[in-house]
Amino acid sequence: MVTVRIPSSCLCLSDRGRVDPVVADALTASLNPDPSTRTAAEARLDQLMQNGETGVALATLLTSSQYDLDLRQIRTILQRKFVLEHWSPFFGNFKGGAPTPEIKDRIRGLLFSGLSDPARKIRTSAGFALSTTAQSDWPDDCPNLLKSLIELLSGASPDSVDGAMRVFAEFIKSEISEEQLLPILRELLPVLMVILGSPEKHSALTRSRVLSVFNQCVQVLWMVKDQYPDPVKEAIDGILPEWLNALKILLDLDPTQDLASGDNWDGVALRIQIFKAVERITYCFPRAISQVLRVFYDSAIFHMEKLLPAHQTYYVTADGPSPLGSSDDSGETTLLPQLGRAILDFVKSATRTKAMKEWVLADEKEGASQVIAPLLSLAIAWAQMTAEDEVEWASDPNAFLADDIDEESATLRNLAFDLVISIEEIATEGAAMALQAVLQRIVQDSNNARLGGNPGWWKLMEAGLAAAGSLEEDEFDAKPFLVDVIPPLLNLGGDLPFIQGRGFVFASQFSDQLPANLFSQYLQAVVAALESPSVSMPVKVSAVKAMQNFAGKSDAKDVIVPLAARICNDLTPFLLSATEDALTLVTEALLAMIELGDSEWLTPELTTPLVTSLMEVWIKNVKDPILLSVLTDVFVAIARCPVPGVYQAIVTIALPSLASAITQATQDQSWIVTSAIDLATSLMRGAPKGQLGDGFFNLLGPALFTCLLNTEDREVIQNGIECLTLVIRKGCDQLLAFVMPQTGESGLTLLLRLVSSLLTPATSESEAGGLFVGDMLVHLLKNAGKAPELQPVIPDLITALSLIVPVAYLIHTQRDDVLNLLDSLTVGSTTGLTVFANAWCENAEIIQGAWATKLSAVALCDIFLSDRASLASLRVKGDMIIRPETSNVIMTRSRTKQIPTEYEMIPFHVKVLKLLVSELQQSGESALLAAQGKAAKVDKDLDQAADWEEEEDLFQGLKQEELGFLSDFIDAAAGEDDHSPAQGDDEDLQDDPVSQLDLRTHLLGFFRQCAQANPQGFSQLVDGLKVEETLIVQKAVSG
Helix, strand or coil, rough: CCCCCCCCCHHHCCCCCCCCHHHHHHHHHHHCCCCCHHHHHHHHHHCCCCHHHHHCCCCCCCCCCCCHHHHHHHHHHHHHHHHHHCCCCCCCCCCCCCCCCHHHHHHHHHHHHHHCCCCHHHHHHHHHHHHHHHHHHHCCCCHHHHHHHHHCCCCHHHHHHHHHHHHHHHHHCCCCCCCHHHHHHHHHHHHHHHHHHCCCCCCHHHHHHHHHHHHHHHHHHHHHHCCCCCHHHHHHHHHHHHHHHHHHHHHHCCHHHCCCCCCHHHHHHHHHHHHHHHHHHHHHHHHHHHHHHHHCCCCCCCCHHHHHHHHHHHCCCCCCCCCCCCCCCCCCCHHHHHHHHHHHHHHHHHHCHHHHHHHHHHHHHHCCCCCHHHHHHHHHHCCCCCHHHHHHHHHHHHHHHHHHCCCCCHHHHHHHHHHHHHHHHHHHHHHHHHHHHHHHHHHHHHHHHHHHHCCCHHHHHHHHHHHHCCCHHCCCCCCCCCCCCCCHHHHHCCCHHHHHHHHHHHHHHHHHHHHHHHHHHHHHHHHHHHCCCCCHHHHHHHHHHHHHHHHHCCHHHHHHHHHHHHHHHHHHHHHHCEEEEEHHHHHHHHHHHHHHHHCCCCHHHHHHHHHHHHHHHHHCCCCHHHHHHHHHHHHHHHHHHHHCCCCHHHHHHHHHHHHHHHHHHHCCCCHHHHHHHHHHHCCCHHHHCCCCCCHHHHHHHHHHHHHHHCCCCHHHHHHHHHHHHHHHHHHHHHHHHCEEECCCEEHHHHHHHHHHHHHCCCCCCCHHHHHHHHHHHHHHHHHHHHCCCHHHHHHHHHHHHCCCCHHHHHHHHHHHHHHHHHHHHHEEEEHHHHHHHHHHHHHHCCCCCCCHHHHHHHHHHHHHHHCCHHHHHEEEEEEEECCCCCCEEEEECCHHHHHHEEEEEEEEEHHHHHHHHHHHHHCCCCCCHHHHHHHHHHHHHHHHHCCCCCCCHHCCCCCCCHHHHHHHHHHHHHHHHHHCCCCCCHHHHHHHHHHHHHHHHHHHHHHHHHHHHHHHHHHHHHCCCCHHHHHHHHHHHHC
């Protein structure tokens, strides 16, 4: 065994001579190959790091060139650990022992010298440590840091420039405030421009890092443009034109020159950052680039055309080995696919601009041949499956599916398809017409390549079919391809699984365009692929996806239902062999099949093995939230099946296992309990009301109540309350009849004990308990409100003042009795009615759900009309007080501490009127008033933005008529979300009289009644409203 020893002389310090030998010995022992010795040394170093001198020693060793490089790099880890854990309480991992200011200065000086080290890895480590210390120290403790870094950038040493760039890359991103940014940019960017324009002096990687810092500057400017519009306008007008010109010059150079070297493609790294910079400017400040956007777009097209042969050679067909890429250690990969992604990102951002929309629309009118078709053709060419993809996807169905289904992933292939969609959104007809022509040409070229013996003939066709599949079915004429192109692909042998599978998926995506005879043939082909033992994995996966698509077609019922049982039997075995995304796909395909034809083809005999397999899948994948969400939908669909015996079959198989899982799971296995309760709840969702089946809750209840009364897990409680709510809705009689075997307590007693525990301040966080149980108690009051067991505890429920919606329900149904009870309750030094009224007024505007929102408004009308003296003198929170020092200022935490938010205190009845006026507005009243206000605001915004931003930057490129539609849509959606029967509301709540109420009519009647009878001095209360609120009331009263 060889032990590396670090002599203490190697750790001498410039002003202290030597480090304590104890530190040297610990550093030596930390390199010992013996695990126990090394562990003990690391623990000793943890102790020593409480002393700032240890940090000096580490910095000295890191930055001194007289020591072995590997040894210095090992100290890099300890240096980072020291900075993050012992530098300052600013850091979350701080463990104490912060160095004195004098020692910090020494360490910073050593790290700064490391920025000029000849070894790139040392520069990286020193840069990280220095930028990290700056997070807590700059500018207060090291005011000259920025100036020193800029001086380093301006020097003659390429190593020093590179080291300073590494600090700035992090510095700009996190350390510079809005106030400091603009002055710094005036000093920094000219220096960066000099470095960028000096290829003879600085490497391509250093220059690419210049652009990385520049991109950070652009991003920060964009983030603060609303807060500092004038300085940012000045900055972009003064800075961006020069940089755009420099970027244009760099892009004018032939990109193939960067590929000439076989050792690396460092020049590609620079081009990646150039296109990233152009994309950031296009996205953040489209007006600044609008005059030269076409130049950069043409350059992007030029790059895609020139680099496509290399991409084809090195990646698609892999006829030659690609270079290893950049030797940079920054994590930025410099290969052609990454450059392709950067280019596509830029073009995608360009599609959002007004300028490019105009080019595309103009090209659509001229036949879509000059802009749209070439762009789609290049996008498809760059979307081709690579040789690496082919190998990986052939053996890993999850990787294959992940690329196909994850639309958010930024792979080159997905970005290309995303660009196709963007063009189609701008010019639907032109894109569809161009894509059809491009795809026809691709098919012809692919067939010629096939006849010529090219083994990769199919890749471009596969990409083209995938691109077409990304469009909406009614926008692309797929019939010629479905009739003439796809059928031969389905009969290819096993050597070409990806094009064969793409044929299945393409046909299913455009199945509405299939002639009836062809639909049946395609469906039979998919079934055959599912059943054949010789078909490869990619084909089977594609067949499953195709079956899911076929089953989702509304007009496919008559063709598929006769085969549904067979297909279900084909898919069920895959449940036990598939994993991850593939398993989710199979489950989703089964769900689509089960929902087909209202599940009338399903039988108890099919249900038994299917549910048995589903339960096995659940046990093996209980931690997979995506799969669990699909499984719950499958359980709902099966339980909803009207065929006699199916519901009983799924309950018989699933419920005992779920109850057992809830009982047997340990305290640290909450995910098992949560998912088991979810699945049990899904069974009830599918069950008709009053038909849970004999013994359902007798089987589930003991496990559920025992769990909920003994857990503090928030998610378990929430899911459990939701489950109990379904029991009350679907089988309240079973809850009322339930008796706990161990204790003899009734179901209602246990339920109320659970409610009490959740609403106890010591066990509930904030008002979480109330939020969880509110809906459940509403249903309990609706379904069992007259039950003798419930009557004695209603006062206790009202005392739980966090239950705003249930108490509001009681006020609406039993107003005077409930208000009398609240008035009689003492809560601290005030009454229960006062506490509840304050809580209601404070939370009324954030109540969620259509029924609950409408109920709150109706109950507010009821309480306003009650003649209750205790409310007449009550004052509650009104509107927020806007002070001059807080107007148009972002209120940070520090500012909020200095200037706390304050509210007006207004009469309770005025607050009620404000809330009801707001509800009336959202119900559609004063539409003209609102529209006038909106138009004025838009005009004002456009006036303010005209000096320095394009209209599309404000409205994401929408046309005026699109803006009008969006405005109308938002207005309608707001009203619908708040007051219309929504999918999120239970069906029995939708049948409740409150849901059936026309809230607008009710509120208009309320205001007119108040104007006539003047309850609570209504006319005087209206004087306390804002002008716009008063106008709405006047309009409501006058009709």
